[in-house]
Amino acid sequence: MLRTKSEVKSVAGTIYRDVNMIEEIHHHQGEKLPPATHHDQQVILEKNLTTYWQSNLRLLAKLLSVWFLVSFGCGIVLADWLDQFSFFGFKLGFWFAQQGAIYAFVALIFIYSWRMKTLERKFGVDDDEENS
């Protein structure tokens, strides 16, 4: 219980520090924040950041399942069974282990990169404006 409480507090702490910055970004993008008291703003932002983090975790779970499936699944555990299929002249399990898994890894990173960018813009936590 205590731990959860302190977690909530810490989120609030971060938000308190970030409020000005996030406001600036919204202002910059020409969006109008609804009139709100300082406390309301904190609660809204806190909720936002929690949702942002949970969406990130959900995305991670999906992508890491694919990561596991193509390498440990198709390349190792299911490989012997997949070998009965032929793919561009390769036994399929062998192809996954020596080629396919690697292509999938590359794709996964770019998909993550692209999805996170979208997610961060949606929640206003992106780093678009701050290239120093």
Add this chain to the structure above:
Amino acid sequence: MTTQILTYLFVGASFILYIGIAIWSRAGSTKDFYVAGGGVHPVMNGMATAADWMSAASFISMAGIISFMGRDGSVYLMGWTGGYVLLALLLAPYLRKFGRFTVPDFIGERYYSKGARIVAVICLIFISFTYVAGQMRGVGIVFSRYLEIEVTTGVIIGMAVVFMYAVLGGMKGITYTQVAQYCVLIFAYMVPAIFISIMITDNPIPQLGFGSEVNDGSGLSVLQKLDGVLMDLGFNAYTAGTKSTIDVFAITAALMFGTAGLPHVLVRFFTVPKVSDARLSAGYALVFIAILYTTAPAVASFARLNLVDTVHNSSYEQAPQWFSNWEQTGLVGWEDKNDDGIMHYSAGSDNEVTVDRDIMVLANPEIANLAGWVIALVAAGGVAAALSTAAGLLLVISSAISHDVLKQTLMPNISEKQELFFARLAAAVAVCVAGLFGIYPPAFVAQVVAFAFGLAAASLFPALVLGIFYKPMNKEGAITGMLVGLIFTFSYIVYFKFVSPQLNTAEHWLFGISPEGIGFIGMLLNIMCALGISKITNPPPLEVQNLVDDIRIPAGAGIAHQH
């Protein structure tokens, strides 16, 4: 011009290029020295990471290892690339947001303890030194094989070049030389691979070539033919594995998690301007790595097939020129056991031909009858691969000493200028120690390099991931976890490799997992201990929990970096 002169020219020109870049990109501050000023473009950083990552072992030995292991070699292909997914998804963006200089920096701050920082430094130095010794040796071997000079002289020349750009330029110098080194090494790898693919299958793309038909009219694909000829000679089929599934699983996992925990790779993601750049940069790095890693298995199968075709059952008198060339170096050998003047290659005791795995890449240009300049290019590529990795490793060692041990622990009052001086001094000392390892290789080095991954997986990786994704993780949990993982993995390896090597067989292994894969179990133990201990001890202080919240949000990385 002879091949020898061409090789001198190519290697010499590449050295002049690296030193030129080093002078142009001297480090002016500790930030330049540790993280290249934090302004490296993601594509550039991707190339530098790829060069950092691909060592002499990747360039020279990997295709050969796969060539002889066949399907079992897949553990290296998946293991050394899959780690980048973990890096991009679980570590790189958060470490970049944290925005300090070294990996122990993160462990020390996140676990609010000098003890944790020092444990991380010990893991880092242990992992990096076992790794760097092999690199210097690699430089020496390339020199001796292609330029016919002593290994020792080769190592000293290599040390001098690394000294120039690592000590002068720090991370900044290393980053831009690594970009150049990547270009040299990938070109040097691909040219012979494409030609040998055309030679055997008429397909110019090696990745497709080793699934295509052999152009000898047999109608068989490369892999089918290879399976057939190897089985005729008494070997296992190339596309069938011999290791148990659980061992393959564990080794692949240890290599993947280890890759994501290697300090010299992690630190590369501190050098890009933004959090989103860190993610993107890991993607580019893997693209550049995948070009070589998807080509290597193709080269492996072509080379093995070619070896059997040209050597087996041919008379020694008519052996191809490359065979006698490389016989002088001791990398291939023939012993006429039955005095018939014919070379027999087989898995049994009547085998007359010995082949070193490194030959598969080194002799490739000659096997494919390519011109002298391609051979010279491969020499320059091998040197580039070894130097770039050595420099990256030396940098993390020197910054761990000057930043984590001196500035953050023992001598907190030194000025930035003094810290920079100590960083250069530490780099200089590390270069010399690595050089000594290269000249007088301790017998255990070759065996231990592969275990650096297991140790990284069992020690640093869980501490980093839990620090980001599990806020209640505290210093007691993390330190216990790291120590348990490190000591367990280290003892298991030492026991089976050095104390009782005669017991190093599957029936004595824990769950049938070989010492190569035990890092995976070490990692699980680490996580379990860390979680258990953190439940029964005090949660981390509020400011640390705030730090965790802060690194989870990409915005503000530029600002955090300024102090």
